[in-house]
Amino acid sequence: MTQTNPAVARGRKPKKMSPARYGLYGLLVISATFFLTPLYVMIVTSLKPLEEVRLGRLFSLPADITFDAWIKAWSTACTGVTCAGISPGFVNSVQITVVSVLISVLLGAVNGYALSFWRYRGANVLFGILVMGAFVPFQAVIYPLIVFQREIGIFGSLAGIVMVHCIFGMPIITLIFRNYFSSLPEELFKAARIDGAGFWQIFLRIMMPMAVPITAVAVILQTTGIWNDYLLGLVFGGRDNQPMTVQLNNIVTTSYGVREYNVNMAATILTAAVPLVIYFLSGRFFVQGIAAGAVKG
């Protein structure tokens, strides 16, 4: 026993850095470095002129900083035949994401609410099917969906791609909302029914105002998922609704002569910026919502 601290125990206990703590911090630093190194390389490369990139000094800071690569990536880089940068893709992605997120979150919320409070006949079966839907690999249903959309004439349109995102987002969003609503006291629902409120009134005026944190979670999940999607956008977007990810791929793969690494890097960062910004802005909200669902569910 060491007698280094003979003072009486009183008030706040002094914090000590134990070896385990050093180990923990060490591990954190290492993993942060591991994930941040590629980002660092991307950023410095995108700020270098092409000649400097060719020198191959991956980790050195740019000698003279230039934003030419960023401007080119945004507005003049060639994505196949057209050379307007990835800005059209950005606009497409915003359209697709906003519409799909709105619709899928709203539908998921209504589903979850109906499943947890209005226990109509067959609700459990329906829920089982929905949960199973969450595990079906979407590659397996792409072809039937294409045929279906072609038949009803929305293949390749904004409506088509939005519909696909809503279908694939539905199970998980429904699940999230159902679990959240199940954690609310049932007496609240009963009280509202005695007050005479109907299906929609209870949903809009009682339940949704209480579901703000979980709605934030759903919106974030869907936004990042849809924004980062490549395959569905490529297949269902058609020529006019290619999302940013598809155009990014086109920039990176179509190169006449020299590979413009700085432009590629800039385009990649631009594409990844949206989900990153969302995480940074709403990180705390997100964690709160997840915790609320997890503890009570």
Place this chain on the structure above:
Amino acid sequence: MTNGVSIRDLSLSFGSLSVIDTLNIDIQEGEFLVLLGPSGCGKSTLLNVIAGLLEATDGEVWISGRNVTWEEPKDRGIGMVFQSYALYPQMTVEKNLSFGLQVSGMAKPEISKRVARAAEVLQIEPLLKRRPGALSGGQRQRVAIGRALVRDVDVFLFDEPLSNLDAKLRAELRVEIKRLHQKLSNTMIYVTHDQIEAMTLADRIAIMKGGVLQQLDTPQTIYSRPANRFVAGFIGSPGMNFLNAELEAGADPAFKVGASRIPAAGYSFDGLGLVAGPVTFGVRPEHVAAGEQAEKLPFVTDVPIEVIEPMGADTLVWSRFEGQEFTFRIDSEHTYRVGDQVRIGFDPARASVFDASGNRL
């Protein structure tokens, strides 16, 4: 006289589990009925059926002379107060009170009039702008009552409204609910498993066990003439003493407990009358006298003191009578010690006797 609420042949089962079994209760207009029973006996379920939140498997529910078995909760003329208050957390107290009225499309001035009146009755005017999160338990409960009050209903349903509160607040709100009932005089059905609440509030108490009505009567009758052994043991604290006895018929009928003979002459038999055989003889601890007061009573004996429990107002003594556990209450100013022999006496007229299947004789 129309009935406030009538339950007719009501049954309810969840799958194969029968929770309520052909229940019949008539509750008069303006009556305060308390549903009392152990946990899981179906009290909340019954209340939910009356409110229209659960569908009955069979039977009818009548409210104010109307068959409402198939009606929506809002059309039944009931207001309900829940154990967990169930206030809408994101609305102010005022909104909580007015929500139901708004939904029904009532005009604004009428809504504010009603909210103001309810707030005045319940003395929650200073709280109207607050949210439920910023209220104490008692205040929340008052708001929950207010929500039923503004709707001007014929029947109030309370599901253990006070069980989340501490003992002192519970006593206060209990009196307030009683006052409220005297003022409004509408029908109230009140679920609890607190027998003090039941005894103090009720015009009549319905005691349930396993979804079956055991006894429906005034608090005094239930206390002094319990219909069966379950009711006798459920009401009263500390519980009634139950002695295994043998009823002897003849010219001088008596309850034989071990070697002792308790004269049965004073006991008024119900229904079947005097049938010889094994019985359970029940006597409440507070109906047993000790010391000098015991001498005058029809039955007197001496018992040894095993444990003494001072309870403040009086003292509970644990002893043994003919080898069977026996408790009685004495004045807290006493000089007994553990091991003493003490003279006790009681009057068989105040006892309750049950046959082998537990029904009152």
